[in-house]
Amino acid sequence: MRETYTLLGTRGCGSTIVAAALELTGFPWGYEEVDYELDGPERDRLLQLNPLGQVPTLILPNGEVMTESAAIILLLHDRAPHAELVPHSGSALLPRFLRWLLFINAEIYPTCTYADHPEKWVPKESGSEQLAAEVLGYRQRLLLQLAAASDAGPWFLGKTFSALDLYVAVMCHWRPGPAWFQQHCPKLHAISQKVEQRAEFNVLFQAHFDHVVPLE
Numbered sequence: 001m002r003e004t005y006t007l008l009g010t011r012g013c014g015s016t017i018v019a020a021a022l023e024l025t026g027f028p029w030g031y032e033e034v035d036y037e038l039d040g041p042e043r044d045r046l047l048q049l050n051p052l053g054q055v056p057t058l059i060l061p062n063g064e065v066m067t068e069s070a071a072i073i074l075l076l077h078d079r080a081p082h083a084e085l086v087p088h089s090g091s092a093l094l095p096r097f098l099r100w101l102l103f104i105n106a107e108i109y110p111t112c113t114y115a116d117h118p119e120k121w122v123p124k125e126s127g128s129e130q131l132a133a134e135v136l137g138y139r140q141r142l143l144l145q146l147a148a149a150s151d152a153g154p155w156f157l158g159k160t161f162s163a164l165d166l167y168v169a170v171m172c173h174w175r176p177g178p179a180w181f182q183q184h185c186p187k188l189h190a191i192s193q194k195v196e197q198r199a200e201f202n203v204l205f206q207a208h209f210d211h212v213v214p215l216e
Contacts, residue, residue, distance in 0.1 A: 004027070005022060005029040005058060006029065006030045006031075007029060007031050007056060007059075008034050008046055008049065008050075008055055009031060009034065009056050010036055011033065011207065011208045011209070012208050012209055014055065014069050014109070014170065016170045016205070017069050018072050019056075019204055020195075020201055021072070021073055022076070023204060025076055025079070025082075025083045026082075036053050036054065036055055049065050052067070056069055068105070069105065070102065073085055074086065077163075084161055084162065087157070087162060093157050096149075097157060097164060100156070101163070101164060107142050108139060108143065111135050111136070111139035114132075115132045115139060116175070136175060139176070140176055140180070140184070143181075143185055143188070146185075146188070147184075150188060152187075153191070155194075165191050168188050168192055168195070169196060169201075172192035173192075178192075
């Protein structure tokens with residue numbers, strides 16, 4: 001039985017959220033970088049563990065495989081409530097947390113699937129660029145809704161930090177880009193900046209995003 005958690009991820013992707021959560025748990029964990037779009041041994045290993053070929057994919061200490069970042073966050077909270085990833089049971093904030101956790105995963109995440117690589121779904125000559133533009137526009141409307149639901153700060157749930165703040169910090173690096181967030185969703189942008197300034201995350205976010213050309 002392995003003694004650590006092993007995270008298969010791709011720098012700058014949703015696996016960064018789980019990496020940050022693992023940092024807060026204090027559990028021993030390891031990281032394996034995988035380019036999920038590049039054929040090779042790393043992708044073959046990922047597909048064996050997760051047939052969707054997606055990250056994050058987390059191998060638990062007993063060898064069981066977890067996928068889906070929301071499910072992983074809830075599991076880590078159950079095992080490490082001291083990490084404060086989720087409001088405690090009975091908290092008045094728990095319904096809001098669960099609502100927006102699922103909103104991000106069920107509504108915003110699918111727009112990345114279709115807008116970031118539209119040629120997978122519609123041939124270029126058949127309007128893949130239009131598909132990307134329409135879905136990105138929809139993503140922006142969803143992000144505005146998310147921003148409207150955030151509290152006055154400093155965190156999404158007000159004075160209470162949670163895994164929602166990790167999601168916000170990562171998504172602010174994705175399209176439509178940091179400048180758009182700063183202009184149209186300043187509360188989300190401020191949360192992102194505050195997360196990255198925390199000592200636990202500073203090195204992690206630099207490693208995952210300094211290689212990425214900001215999207216505008």
